[in-house]
Amino acid sequence: MNNQSAPFFLQLGILTKRLLLRLARRPLAELPNVFISAFFLLIYDGALGGVFGGSASGTPFDFANGNFLNFILPVSIVSASVSGGASGIYLVEDIESGVFKRYQGMPISKWAIILAPIAVGAIRVLLQATLIMTLGNFIGADPATGNSGYFAVLAMAFFWGMGFAGYSVAAGVRSGSSQGAQAATFLFFPALFLAPTFTPRYALKGWLESAAAYNPTTYVLEGMRAIMIEGWVLDDILKGFLVAGGFAFITLTFAVFSARTATEKS
Amino acid sequence: MFAVEAKNLKKTFKSKDGDVEAVKDVSFHVNEGEIFSILGPNGAGKSTTILMLTTLLRVTSGKGSILGLDVEKEDKKVREKIGIALQDTGLDNLLTGRELFFTTARLWGFTKQDAETRTSELLELVGLNEAADRRVKTYSGGMKRRLDLGLSLVHKPEVLFLDEPTTGLDPGSRRVLWDEIKRLREDGVTIILTTQYLEEADELADRISIIDNGLVVAEGTPDELKAQIGGDVITFIFNNYEDSKTAKDLILNSEIEGNELRVAVENGAEKIPDLLRKLSEKNLEVTSVSASKPSLDDVFLQVTGYRLEGASDQEVDSEKELSEYE
Numbered sequence: 001m002n003n004q005s006a007p008f009f010l011q012l013g014i015l016t017k018r019l020l021l022r023l024a025r026r027p028l029a030e031l032p033n034v035f036i037s038a039f040f041l042l043i044y045d046g047a048l049g050g051v052f053g054g055s056a057s058g059t060p061f062d063f064a065n066g067n068f069l070n071f072i073l074p075v076s077i078v079s080a081s082v083s084g085g086a087s088g089i090y091l092v093e094d095i096e097s098g099v100f101k102r103y104q105g106m107p108i109s110k111w112a113i114i115l116a117p118i119a120v121g122a123i124r125v126l127l128q129a130t131l132i133m134t135l136g137n138f139i140g141a142d143p144a145t146g147n148s149g150y151f152a153v154l155a156m157a158f159f160w161g162m163g164f165a166g167y168s169v170a171a172g173v174r175s176g177s178s179q180g181a182q183a184a185t186f187l188f189f190p191a192l193f194l195a196p197t198f199t200p201r202y203a204l205k206g207w208l209e210s211a212a213a214y215n216p217t218t219y220v221l222e223g224m225r226a227i228m229i230e231g232w233v234l235d236d237i238l239k240g241f242l243v244a245g246g247f248a249f250i251t252l253t254f255a256v257f258s259a260r261t262a263t264e265k266s
Numbered sequence: 267m268f269a270v271e272a273k274n275l276k277k278t279f280k281s282k283d284g285d286v287e288a289v290k291d292v293s294f295h296v297n298e299g300e301i302f303s304i305l306g307p308n309g310a311g312k313s314t315t316i317l318m319l320t321t322l323l324r325v326t327s328g329k330g331s332i333l334g335l336d337v338e339k340e341d342k343k344v345r346e347k348i349g350i351a352l353q354d355t356g357l358d359n360l361l362t363g364r365e366l367f368f369t370t371a372r373l374w375g376f377t378k379q380d381a382e383t384r385t386s387e388l389l390e391l392v393g394l395n396e397a398a399d400r401r402v403k404t405y406s407g408g409m410k411r412r413l414d415l416g417l418s419l420v421h422k423p424e425v426l427f428l429d430e431p432t433t434g435l436d437p438g439s440r441r442v443l444w445d446e447i448k449r450l451r452e453d454g455v456t457i458i459l460t461t462q463y464l465e466e467a468d469e470l471a472d473r474i475s476i477i478d479n480g481l482v483v484a485e486g487t488p489d490e491l492k493a494q495i496g497g498d499v500i501t502f503i504f505n506n507y508e509d510s511k512t513a514k515d516l517i518l519n520s521e522i523e524g525n526e527l528r529v530a531v532e533n534g535a536e537k538i539p540d541l542l543r544k545l546s547e548k549n550l551e552v553t554s555v556s557a558s559k560p561s562l563d564d565v566f567l568q569v570t571g572y573r574l575e576g577a578s579d580q581e582v583d584s585e586k587e588l589s590e591y592e
Binding site for chain 1: 356372
């Protein structure tokens with residue numbers, strides 16, 4: 001008899017790898033999400049780049065310092081971060097199929113079971129953000145901080161995506177349904193558009209400017225834009241990291257507490 | 267020390283409509299190396315009993331132990347000793363059989379090399395070598411059950427819980443699974459098997475506990491249980507239910523089920539003419555009569571007052587209701 005279960009991080013790695021395999025085996029369900037944010041980057045740049053790009057130099061609309069791609073790239077990356085919300089769906093699928101119960105009957109950590117889909121969500125966000133930045137770089141994005149700026153943006157996207165992953169896992173566990181997990185994405189849309197999405201905050205109308213001030217997405221966008229447009233402006237960048245990190249911390253804690261309820265014996 | 271022991275196990279689920287006692291009082295013990303079957307219709311409390319013994323459900327009162335380990339206080343140690351194949355544990359349909367075995371072995375702490383070896387052993391054991399690299403979603407029902415059985419054996423458990431392992435399988439697949447279960451017993455694994463099939467309990471079990479409505483109503487080896495009935499069972503079949511009902515009043519200790527009346531007697535062949543005379547005096551038309559040795563079906567009928575076959579369907583709704591509480 002083998003009665004020694006794997007150590008925690010090995011369990012987490014094995015369960016994460018299993019979910020990644022699942023992901024790879026249904027590309028048609030995953031690829032549209034991967035490409036949609038990249039698609040919108042092209043659309044945003046095509047539709048608005050002519051007005052707010054190089055031709056805006058010397059006008060009050062020159063908030064992108066002549067390169068609108070640098071301004072709009074963070075919007076696509078923040079949009080991509082919502083794909084972390086798929087984590088809850090992965091977990092709910094395991095609950096609905098009975099795989100979750102199988103793991104509960106083994107002496108493996110319940111935290112590994114809960115954290116694996118969150119890790120997969122974060123990996124997915126990283127892949128999507130990398131794809132968008134590669135495309136952005138190819139079509140003319142040029143971070144003021146140099147190429148190292150891309151890594152800082154990627155790190156911020158990672159935390160922001162973890163936040164959505166944690167939220168969707170908590171929603172999935174609490175509702176026990178895929179719909180509950182998908183609710184994470186509904187939260188995202190008002191959050192994205194009650195923010196300085198297409199213009200800087202100062203150019204928004206009064207009510208929207210006030211709403212944006214209370215919206216965490218604003219600070220993540222502004223942090224990424226500082227990296228892309230202005231350089232290492234620590235004040236904005238730190239605010240971005242604090243908000244993204246804080247969001248991840250809060251939702252992961254929420255996920256852990258929700259999971260504790262779900263994994264407790266009735 | 268018993269391999270498994272249940273002492274006055276009780277499980278109550280809270281619901282909006284009041285408490286539901288899924289298991290009222292269940293006690294039994296299972297010796298090491300034995301196949302022990304818990305027999306009963308859906309909703310009898312079999313699965314709930316198994317869930318408590320496998321640490322997946324809290325015990326309301328009473329005590330359960332596996333190889334001397336308390337299922338409530340030492341649940342992690344218990345899970346290391348047992349293998350579980352429940353009705354509703356799932357398989358990852360997007361992975362292959364080989365990947366599932368390998369992943370499970372790694373989670374049990376096997377090194378990569380040992381996990382590969384164990385995977386090969388188990389694929390051979392459950393006869394899935396040829397389908398090893400196919401995704402599970404392409405497997406038949408029988409193959410999935412064999413895979414499920416194999417997954418519960420990855421860590422070489424000392425005690426194996428099988429919850430209705432052959433429900434929904436065709437007779438051929440059922441027979442294959444039975445052979446595998448028997449082989450495991452030969453290897454010294456203690457097996458607790460719930461079933462609603464009398465034939466399955468009769469074929470596999472060393473001892474049987476019949477559970478009805480959350481209570482143990484009979485326990486013993488199949489032969490002991492049949493011996494409780496004694497002698498032979500005479501079966502009369504009438505033209506209609508009214509006749510069988512009238513006949514029940516005439517023949518002491520008889521049980522009816524539709525047009526059929528059964529009675530346990532000593533020396534059935536000798537008693538048949540007397541009983542037939544008694545029935546014809548009341549103008550009750552018997553369409554057929556037979557005498558046979560008691561079966562588990564007769565035992566079940568005697569201890570519960572109804573037959574297991576057919577009862578299952580009636581009880582499905584109550585099982586569904588229970589699962590909502592669970």
